[in-house]
Amino acid sequence: MSPILMDNDDDDILHQDPQDSDRPPSDLSSSISGGSSSIDDVETEESIESRMNPPQIYTERTLGIVKPDAMDKVVEIEDIILRNGFTILQKRKVHLSPEQASDFYVEHYGKMFFPSLVAYMSSAPITVFVLAKNKSIASWRELIGPTNPFKARETHPGCLRDTYGKDQTRNAVHGSDSFHSAEREIRFMFHDSIVEPIAVGQATKDYLAKEVNPTMLKGLTQLCKEKPGDPVMWLAEWLIDNNPNKPKVSGPVISEA
Ligand SMILES: Nc1ncnc2c1ncn2[C@@H]1O[C@H](COP(=O)(O)OP(=O)(O)OP(=O)(O)O)[C@@H](O)[C@H]1O
Structure with missing residues (x-):
């Protein structure tokens, strides 16, 4: 598996940007470097959160x-x-x-x-x-x-x-x-x-909606009309013939x- 990249330079660390719609949610690293201080039992969730670094994102x-x-x-x-x-x-x-x-x-x-x-x-x-x-x-x-x-x-x-x-x-x-x-x-x-x-979540849905679903929908509609004996092979051949790319x-x- 390819290495997961994190830049060492603090200035270079990306923080989660809710506006960044092109980035799928799996970009988020779950690793949160919270520093060396210990968290004692009496601290509220809010005070813990305020001391944690924002989530880092893979480069x-x-x-x-x-x-x-x-x-x-x-x-x-x-x-x-x-x-x-x-x-x-x-x-x-x-x-x-x-x-x-x-x-x-x-x-x-x-x-x-x-x-x-x-x-x-x-x-x-x-x-x-x-x-x-x-x-x-x-x-x-x-x-x-x-x-x-x-x-x-x-x-x-x-x-x-x-x-x-x-x-x-x-x-x-x-x-x-x-x-x-x-x-x-x-x-x-x-x-x-x-x-x-x-890509997962919305990015995947957007990708499929744009790049795959329209062609699949046409192919499946045609498949249902023709009802071939081997529907999988028929669909495979139909997709090759009708590949928009x-x-x-x-x-x-x-x-x-
Ligand atoms: N009008 C043109 N006349 C000749 N070649 C062109 C023309 N427009 C683009 N190209 C060639 O096609 C490539 C892809 O065009 P595109 O519009 O994607 O540009 P680009 O994104 O800047 O380039 P690239 O995809 O190579 O990074 C260009 O890098 C160039 O080599």
Whole structure:
């Protein structure tokens, strides 16, 4: 199981933020470091609570990629990553096939730049990192800067895409843009990785409602109409044919470079 991360730096400890709807409740560590003072029997619950540190939250993980055009600068970029307070949990050099690249960027399927993006991302090896830091997703996005390096040069001078990006496609680096993307992308690149925390509660309900239920509902409705002899196999085939995330290859195999 992947290690549970807690930053040592007190300033870096996240406290539970009720506004943080993107974070599932399982983010909460049950470990509460209450300090060295003992709690005597006569203290009220309120006074105990007021002396306890707020619950700490596991640090967040994100996926970073050094893209083909910046691979000659990977050592330099890794140094910048570390100097910006990220912990590199996992690192892998991979060469994506075109199918894997299109699966990874499936959300852009149908856009004008999709074919060139897939060709570019599968043209040469890349280095993928699992990065950890409090608020790592936003922090890494901030460090890499806007998608277009020319815009980055104007609005975020010194960001990675300003420094290493060449154009809108060859923009040196990638960063997950949300908790769910980070989870999906880390699993995509590191099959042996258990991404914690696993979403539960409202986050899971929201995810299923958005990503799974609409398709399942259509499939089950059709299944009830047709009443096939082998309903499970029928449904499996129906889901493959009607997968809204096409093109998608099953279980991407990443070759170690
Ligand atoms: N208009 C465009 N023309 C060419 N390539 C593009 C264009 N927009 C995006 N791309 C390429 O597709 C990638 C994914 O686009 P997206 O809109 O998700 O940007 P991003 O989130 O900043 O980038 P990334 O997902 O790589 O971190 C970009 O990093 C870039 O390589």
